[in-house]
Amino acid sequence: MKKVQFSRPLFPYLLLVPQLSIIMIFFYWPAAEAIRASFYLEDPFGFGSTFVGLDNYRDTLSGSEYGRVAWFTLIFTTLVAFFSLAIALLLAVKADTVLRGARSYRVALMWVYAIAPPVAGLMAILLFDQRLGPFTHMAQFFGWDFTLGVNYWDTATAMVIVSVWKQIPINFIFFLAGLQSIPRSVREAALIDNPNGLSRFFSVTFPLLAPTGFFLLIINITYALFDTFGVVDLIHKGEPGNNPVTLVYKVFLDGFRGGDLGGSSAQSVILMVLVLILTVVQFRFMERRVHYN
Amino acid sequence: MAHVILDSVRKTYPNGYKAVHGADFNISDGEFIVLVGPSGCGKSTLLRMIAGLEDVTDGEIIIGDTVVNDVDPARRDIAMVFQNYALYPHMTVRQNMAYGLKNQRMSKDAIAERITEAAKTLRLEEFLERKPGQLSGGQRQRVAMGRAIVRNPKVFLFDEPLSNLDAKLRTQLRAELKALHKRLSGTFVYVTHDQVEAMSLADRIIIMSAGQVEQIGTPMDLYLQPASRFVADFIGSPSMNMLQGTIGADGHTVDMGNESTLRFAAPIDAQPGTKVDVGIRPEHLQATSSSAAQFGLTVDFIEQLGADTVVHGKLTGQTDPLTLRLTGVHSIATGESFSLHSALENIHLFDSATGKRLN
Numbered sequence: 143m144k145k146v147q148f149s150r151p152l153f154p155y156l157l158l159v160p161q162l163s164i165i166m167i168f169f170y171w172p173a174a175e176a177i178r179a180s181f182y183l184e185d186p187f188g189f190g191s192t193f194v195g196l197d198n199y200r201d202t203l204s205g206s207e208y209g210r211v212a213w214f215t216l217i218f219t220t221l222v223a224f225f226s227l228a229i230a231l232l233l234a235v236k237a238d239t240v241l242r243g244a245r246s247y248r249v250a251l252m253w254v255y256a257i258a259p260p261v262a263g264l265m266a267i268l269l270f271d272q273r274l275g276p277f278t279h280m281a282q283f284f285g286w287d288f289t290l291g292v293n294y295w296d297t298a299t300a301m302v303i304v305s306v307w308k309q310i311p312i313n314f315i316f317f318l319a320g321l322q323s324i325p326r327s328v329r330e331a332a333l334i335d336n337p338n339g340l341s342r343f344f345s346v347t348f349p350l351l352a353p354t355g356f357f358l359l360i361i362n363i364t365y366a367l368f369d370t371f372g373v374v375d376l377i378h379k380g381e382p383g384n385n386p387v388t389l390v391y392k393v394f395l396d397g398f399r400g401g402d403l404g405g406s407s408a409q410s411v412i413l414m415v416l417v418l419i420l421t422v423v424q425f426r427f428m429e430r431r432v433h434y435n
Numbered sequence: 436m437a438h439v440i441l442d443s444v445r446k447t448y449p450n451g452y453k454a455v456h457g458a459d460f461n462i463s464d465g466e467f468i469v470l471v472g473p474s475g476c477g478k479s480t481l482l483r484m485i486a487g488l489e490d491v492t493d494g495e496i497i498i499g500d501t502v503v504n505d506v507d508p509a510r511r512d513i514a515m516v517f518q519n520y521a522l523y524p525h526m527t528v529r530q531n532m533a534y535g536l537k538n539q540r541m542s543k544d545a546i547a548e549r550i551t552e553a554a555k556t557l558r559l560e561e562f563l564e565r566k567p568g569q570l571s572g573g574q575r576q577r578v579a580m581g582r583a584i585v586r587n588p589k590v591f592l593f594d595e596p597l598s599n600l601d602a603k604l605r606t607q608l609r610a611e612l613k614a615l616h617k618r619l620s621g622t623f624v625y626v627t628h629d630q631v632e633a634m635s636l637a638d639r640i641i642i643m644s645a646g647q648v649e650q651i652g653t654p655m656d657l658y659l660q661p662a663s664r665f666v667a668d669f670i671g672s673p674s675m676n677m678l679q680g681t682i683g684a685d686g687h688t689v690d691m692g693n694e695s696t697l698r699f700a701a702p703i704d705a706q707p708g709t710k711v712d713v714g715i716r717p718e719h720l721q722a723t724s725s726s727a728a729q730f731g732l733t734v735d736f737i738e739q740l741g742a743d744t745v746v747h748g749k750l751t752g753q754t755d756p757l758t759l760r761l762t763g764v765h766s767i768a769t770g771e772s773f774s775l776h777s778a779l780e781n782i783h784l785f786d787s788a789t790g791k792r793l794n
C-alpha cells in the first residue's frame with residue numbers, strides 16, 4: 143500500500159472524525175449506556191435509578207420465561223439457518239447446472255433480497271391471513287387448521303418460513319458465486335473419476351464450497367438471532383400475547399413495553415457477548431482457513 | 436483391444452458454432468496420436484468428445500468395441516490430463532490418485548499398491564501426503580499424470596498438459612511421457628499446438644485446421660509430403676518458404692518469373708498456366724555457384740542460433756520473403772547476395788487457389 147505523508151500530523155485524524163463519530167454515537171455510546179444501565183434498577187416513571195449490581199443479570203437468567211425464550215430462539219435460529227442454507231444451496235446447484243439460464247434465475251431469486259423486512263412481514267401476513275391467506279387455505283386443504291397469532295406453533299411456523307424466505311437470496315448469490323469459482327476442469331476430472339452424481343457432489347463440490355458455507359453459517363446465525371426483529375414484530379402485529387418471541391424481541395418487549403430498562407439492558411449485554419463470541423469464531427476460522435492454490 | 440474409431444464425428448455447440456466438421460480416423464491399440472493445429476481449430480473439442488465431456492452432435496465414437504456416444508465419462512475406461520492440472524485442491528496427492536479407484540470399488544490394498552508404483556515411476560514418493568497447493572507446477576502435472584496412470588485405462592487423453600510449464604521442464608517431461616508410453620503400452624491421444632511436441636512425441640500426427648482434419652500421418656510424412664499448403668506451413672520451424680510460380684506449357688515445368696524454370700521429371704497434376712505456390716524448407720536451400728542457381732537471395736538480417744544461422748531476406752529483385760537455414764556459425768552482412776539451389780524432391784508444389792498438393 144502507498145504511504146502518504148501529511149505535513150500536519152493531526153490532519154489524518156481529522157479525516158477520520160466523521161466515521162469515528164458515527165461509530166461513537168450509534169454504537170459505542172449506546173453499548174456503554176446499555177452496560178451501565180444493566181447495573182441499575184430504573185424507575186419506570188423516570189424518577190431516578192438505584193445501583194443494584196448484578197441483580198438484573200441474576201433475575202434475567204433465573205427467570206423461567208428467559209429460558210423458554212432462549213430455547214425457542216435456539217430452535218428458531220437452527221431451523222432458519224438450516225433451511226435457508228439448504229434451500230439456497232439446492233437452488234444454486236440447480237442454477238449452476240443450467241448455466242445459460244443462470245442470469246434469469248439469479249435475478250428471479252435475488253429480488254426477494256431487495257424487500258425490506260417489514261414489507262416481507264406484511265406480505266407474510268397476507269399469505270398467512272386467517273380468511274384470505276393462500277397458505278392458510280393450502281394448510282386447510284391438508285387438514286391443518288392454521289391460525290396465525292393464535293396458535294403458538296402456527297405462529298412459529300410462519301416466523302420460520304418468512305425468515306427463511308427472506309434469507310435465501312443472499313445465500314443463493316454466495317453459493318452460486320462459490321460454485322462458479324470451482325474450476326470447470328476440476329469438476330470434469332471428477333466426472334471422469336466418479337460416475338455417481340450425488341457422491342461427486344459430496345466428495346468434491348461440497349468440500350470446495352465449505353469456506354463459503356461456513357462464512358454463510360455465521361451470517362445466517364447472526365441474521366436469525368438479530369435481523370429477524372422486523373419479521374417477528376409484524377407477524378405479532380405488536381400483540382405478542384402468548385406467541386413465541388426471540389431473545390432480541392424480548393429485549394424490546396421488556397424494555398419498552400414492560401418498562402424494565404435495567405433487565406432489558408442486562409439482556410442486551412448478554413446478546414452483545416454472544417455476538418462477540420460469534421465474531422471471534424469467524425475471525426479465527428478465516429485466519430486458519432486453508433487457501434487452496 | 437483399445438483402438439479408438441471416430442466415424443464422421445461432428446460437433447455443433449449449443450450457440451450454433453460448428454467446431455468440428457466431420458472427423459474420420461482410426462487410432463490403433465497402443466498408438467501415440469498427437470492432435471495438433473492452431474488455436475481454436477477444434478482439438479480440445481475432439482478430445483473432450485472422446486472423453487465424454489462434450490456431447491457428440493453427429494457420428495460415432497468407438498472405444499474398444501463399444502460405441503461410447505451415450506456412455507458416462509467415468510464408464511469409458513479413459514483417463515484425462517488437463518492443461519491446468521485439475522487436481523482436487525482439498526485432497527492430498529495420495530487421495531487425488533485414490534479417488535477414481537475408490538469409486539471403482541477397488542480394495543484398499545490394491546489401491547495402495549498402485550499408488551506406490553505410480554509414485555515411484557513419477558518420483559512422487561515424498562509428496563504423497565501434500566496437498567496440490569504445496570507443489571510446484573511440474574510436480575502438480577506429474578500428480579495429474581499419476582492420477583491417470585493408476586487407473587490403468589484403455590485410453591489416455593492429454594489436453595496440452597505441458598503448456599503451463601517452462602521450456603526446460605517441458606523438454607524433460609516430454610521425455611518422461613515418451614518413456615511412460617513405452618512402459619504402459621496404452622493408447623495415447625495428445626492435444627497440443629506446439630509442433631515440436633507433436634513431432635517428437637507422435638507415432639502419427641493428426642493436423643487440424645478450422646474444424647477439419649487436414650492430414651494424418653507420421654511426423655516424417657507430414658514433413659516430407661505435406662498434403663496441403665496449410666500443413667507445409669504449420670510443420671517446420673522456421674516455416675517453409677512459399678514462392679509464386681506458373682505451370683509451364685508442357686506440364687513438367689514451373690516458371691518462376693525470374694528467368695529461372697524448375698523442370699520436374701514427373702508430370703505435374705495441373706493444367707498449364709495454373710498458378711502454384713512453390714514451397715521449399717529453409718534447410719533445403721543450399722548456396723551454390725551462380726550457374727546452378729534457381730533463386731537469388733538478398734540478405735535483410737540474420738539470426739545466430741549457435742547450431743544454426745537463419746538468414747532472412749528477399750528473392751533478389753522481388754519482394755517475396757525468403758529464409759535460408761545454414762548449419763554452424765556464419766558471418767553474413769545485410770545486402771549480401773546468395774545464389775541458391777534446392778534438390779527437386781525437396782520442392783513442394785501447391786495449387787494457389789485450393790492449397791492442395793500437386794506433386
Ligand SMILES: Nc1ncnc2c1ncn2[C@@H]1O[C@H](COP(=O)(O)OP(=O)(O)OP(=O)(O)O)[C@@H](O)[C@H]1O
Pocket residue numbers: 448449450452454472473474475476477478479480481628
Ligand atoms: N462451449 C462452447 N460454446 C461455443 N463455442 C465453443 C465452446 N467451446 C469451444 N467453442 C469454440 O469452438 C472452437 C474450437 O474450440 P477448441 O477449444 O476445441 O479449440 P482448440 O483447438 O482446443 O484451441 P486451443 O489450442 O486454443 O486450446 C473455438 O472457436 C471455440 O471458440
Ligand SMILES: [Mg+2]
Pocket residue numbers: 478479480594
Ligand atoms: Mg484447447
